[in-house]
Amino acid sequence: xxxxxxxxxxxxxxxxxxxxxxxxxxxxxxxxxxxxxxxxxxxxxxxxxxxxxxxxxxxxxxxxxxxxxxxxxxxxxxxxxxxxxxxxxxxxxxxxxxxxxxxxxxxxxxxxxxxxxxxxxxxxxxxxxxxxxxxxxxxxxxxxxxxxxxxxxxxxxxxxxxxxxxxxxxxxxxxxxxxxxxxxxxxxxxxxxxxxxxxxxxxxxxxxxxxxxxxxxxxxxxxxxxxxx
Amino acid sequence: xxxxxxxxxxxxxxxxxxxxxxxxxxxxxxxxxxxxxxxxxxxxxxxxxxxxxxxxxxxxxxxxxxxxxxxxxxxxxxxxxxxxxxxxxxxxxxxxxxxxxxxxxxxxxx
Numbered sequence: 001x002x003x004x005x006x007x008x009x010x011x012x013x014x015x016x017x018x019x020x021x022x023x024x025x026x027x028x029x030x031x032x033x034x035x036x037x038x039x040x041x042x043x044x045x046x047x048x049x050x051x052x053x054x055x056x057x058x059x060x061x062x063x064x065x066x067x068x069x070x071x072x073x074x075x076x077x078x079x080x081x082x083x084x085x086x087x088x089x090x091x092x093x094x095x096x097x098x099x100x101x102x103x104x105x106x107x108x109x110x111x112x113x114x115x116x117x118x119x120x121x122x123x124x125x126x127x128x129x130x131x132x133x134x135x136x137x138x139x140x141x142x143x144x145x146x147x148x149x150x151x152x153x154x155x156x157x158x159x160x161x162x163x164x165x166x167x168x169x170x171x172x173x174x175x176x177x178x179x180x181x182x183x184x185x186x187x188x189x190x191x192x193x194x195x196x197x198x199x200x201x202x203x204x205x206x207x208x209x210x211x212x213x214x215x216x217x218x219x220x221x222x223x224x225x226x227x228x229x
Numbered sequence: 230x231x232x233x234x235x236x237x238x239x240x241x242x243x244x245x246x247x248x249x250x251x252x253x254x255x256x257x258x259x260x261x262x263x264x265x266x267x268x269x270x271x272x273x274x275x276x277x278x279x280x281x282x283x284x285x286x287x288x289x290x291x292x293x294x295x296x297x298x299x300x301x302x303x304x305x306x307x308x309x310x311x312x313x314x315x316x317x318x319x320x321x322x323x324x325x326x327x328x329x330x331x332x333x334x335x336x337x338x339x
Contacts, residue, residue, distance in 0.1 A: 084238065
């Protein structure tokens with residue numbers, strides 16, 4: 001996989017300037033550009049300890065309305081039975097059920113998702129409404145053995161691994177920013193996806209890095225997350 | 230920190246919630262007078278005692294109802310809005326009233 005000149009990408013993350021300042025190298029995943037790594041390209045160890053990655057440019061989608069669960073099942077999507085639970089599809093797409101009738105879909109770490117492609121191309125059934133999430137929400141990943149300890153500094157919900165199982169969702173306040181936290185472990189590595197309003201993601205990014213500093217956390221690129229899988 | 234239990238998300242700090250006003254049953258939209266509509270939309274009873282109120286969990290934009298004692302500030306229970314709003318309401322226009330005869334202008338001959 002070759003490196004990418006990020007300034008030529010059609011879509012840049014809201015954190016693009018932060019990444020440039022930190023000396024990021026970029027790669028193309030699917031047709032999206034994300035940070036591959038900062039400085040060292042051996043960040044796996046950092047990600048396993050405490051890392052923060054920005055996947056905001058990768059594909060996402062959302063659907064809402066009383067007809068949504070039946071419509072999604074008709075597209076061969078595997079849905080969690082309970083709200084505030086998430087499940088991985090066979091292609092690695094994360095399907096988060098935010099309420100009885102609302103779904104958030106996020107692509108796999110290769111930037112590809114047959115599930116999202118087929119859902120966005122399919123005709124919407126009655127009482128199903130599209131909620132585009134790519135522009136409205138940012139997507140950060142906080143991972144590593146110290147991730148729960150870090151989140152305890154900025155979030156009121158108990159997200160420790162033995163209290164908050166893999167696949168559970170907390171829609172809550174993180175550093176005073178409303179967001180959706182989905183525990184989605186990368187192999188053996190504890191990992192939380194954080195979806196929040198894109199207009200305040202710079203503040204959230206800085207706040208999380210500040211909270212991580214105490215535990216020797218650092219920003220990592222998508223390559224480190226892929227290596228942890 | 231006060232805690233409030235959201236029917237969807239569970240117990241959370243009160244800072245995650247927004248108060249949405251008193252709950253009142255909606256008047257019959259075809260029969261209600263303008264006065265009744267104004268009462269429903271703009272006026273609150275502000276009762277001392279147990280009331281039902283709208284609350285929103287901001288992080289998930291989830292609206293629900295809470296029974297609260299306004300004297301003790303105790304939340305008695307919270308429940309999803311579809312316990313009450315379980316039927317679709319179509320705001321069909323009221324049937325047109327019978328046309329009235331126009332009053333005759335002053336001085337018009339019989």
